[in-house]
Amino acid sequence: MDPDDKYMYRCLQLARKGAGHVAPNPMVGAVLVYNERIIGEGYHQVYGQAHAEVNCINSVLPEDVPLIQESTLYVSLEPCAHFGKTPPCADLIIRKQIRKVVVGCRDPFKEVDGKGIEKMKAAGIEVISNVLEEACTDLNKRFFTFHLLSRPYVILKWAQSSNCKISGGGSGRVFISNAWTNTLVHKWRSEEAAIAIGTNTALLDNPFLTTRLWPGRNPVRIVLDKKLSIPRSQNIYSSDARTVVFNEVKEGDDQHIRYLLMKPGEPLAEQMLAGLYKLGIQSVIIEGGTRFLQTFIHENLWDEARVITNNEMLIDDGSDAPIFSKGDLIHSETYLSDSIKIYQNRY
Numbered sequence: 001m002d003p004d005d006k007y008m009y010r011c012l013q014l015a016r017k018g019a020g021h022v023a024p025n026p027m028v029g030a031v032l033v034y035n036e037r038i039i040g041e042g043y044h045q046v047y048g049q050a051h052a053e054v055n056c057i058n059s060v061l062p063e064d065v066p067l068i069q070e071s072t073l074y075v076s077l078e079p080c081a082h083f084g085k086t087p088p089c090a091d092l093i094i095r096k097q098i099r100k101v102v103v104g105c106r107d108p109f110k111e112v113d114g115k116g117i118e119k120m121k122a123a124g125i126e127v128i129s130n131v132l133e134e135a136c137t138d139l140n141k142r143f144f145t146f147h148l149l150s151r152p153y154v155i156l157k158w159a160q161s162s163n164c165k166i167s168g169g170g171s172g173r174v175f176i177s178n179a180w181t182n183t184l185v186h187k188w189r190s191e192e193a194a195i196a197i198g199t200n201t202a203l204l205d206n207p208f209l210t211t212r213l214w215p216g217r218n219p220v221r222i223v224l225d226k227k228l229s230i231p232r233s234q235n236i237y238s239s240d241a242r243t244v245v246f247n248e249v250k251e252g253d254d255q256h257i258r259y260l261l262m263k264p265g266e267p268l269a270e271q272m273l274a275g276l277y278k279l280g281i282q283s284v285i286i287e288g289g290t291r292f293l294q295t296f297i298h299e300n301l302w303d304e305a306r307v308i309t310n311n312e313m314l315i316d317d318g319s320d321a322p323i324f325s326k327g328d329l330i331h332s333e334t335y336l337s338d339s340i341k342i343y344q345n346r347y
């Protein structure tokens with residue numbers, strides 16, 4: 001394997017250790033290599049604390065410190081150039097007189113956006129860019145979508161029967177997924193910043209939208225309720241998590257509930273995603289119902305669709321599952337009676 005790729009894969013492995021602890025910052029990993037030997041490793045561990053490069057340089061053993069100047073630093077994201085919660089990593093690299101830096105991908109955050117690379121080059125450092133670029137951007141797909149497209153990363157999720165029905169024709173909640181996939185869904189929820197549903201789902205299924213089956217934090221709950229017709233007693237308003245209500249009636253905060261106004265007649269998914277972007281929400285999982293999901297498909301504002309299909313249960317009077325095209329199948333697996341397929345939007 002190409003040595004640059006090899007060390008960049010190690011950066012990616014390290015970066016993933018920060019999963020669940022660094023958002024809304026990206027996961028980043030770094031290694032310092034002297035003469036084919038790794039002398040330092042680090043990753044961004046906790047939001048607001050040291051960046052990967054700092055932890056990597058600090059990990060070098062005292063006897064190897066003199067080698068830092070002769071080493072190559074590999075980092076999965078462009079070193080930062082700005083004073084945020086921490087000082088610029090590019091300055092640290094220059095100060096340590098590291099001669100060569102290999103970067104996985106450019107940082108899309110407007111305070112950085114190429115400036116880290118420029119700064120290092122201006123200081124005479126040899127910089128190699130875009131090594132395993134696709135894998136490095138994919139690792140932080142939520143962060144990249146947020147900064148490049150000014151909207152959260154959108155995941156559509158639904159469970160359907162083998163004849164492609166998703167619920168029991170207005171008769172209340174129908175369980176399609178099994179215990180395994182229910183747990184998986186709660187894990188998925190814990191991985192995103194927000195979770196959204198339409199009015200009918202909030203009224204008929206009355207979900208809590210929490211992660212009770214998985215040890216993780218609850219995402220912010222988002223509900224579409226144009227006329228504010230969902231009673232305050234529904235579970236979507238329980239005190240377990242914050243709730244944002246997109247509506248055409250009022251704006252403002254009421255305890256843990258935030259009301260955001262939408263303009264009647266304007267594209268719905270676009271307005272909701274613009275509102276979530278302003279709140280700094282980097283990802284949202286859309287959990288139904290069909291009409292609500294179909295809105296995101298219609299406006300072509302989705303990135304991933306996760307479809308759980310039960311092979312045993314047929315619900316004849318259910319409503320039809322969403323219909324979508326332009327999806328590339330990127331993952332497929334089976335849990336007992338349920339198959340899980342994940343599609344990526346081709347745009």
Ligand code: AOF
Binds near residue numbers: 043080085086
């Ligand atoms: C790096 N190395 O490990 C990470 C970077 O508020 P701060 O100071 O933590 O800065 C956050 C921004 O820094 C974040 O939006 C992203 O652009 C970059 N993240 N940069 O050099 C790292 N996590």
Ligand code: ZN
Binds near residue numbers: 052080
């Ligand atoms: Zn930094």
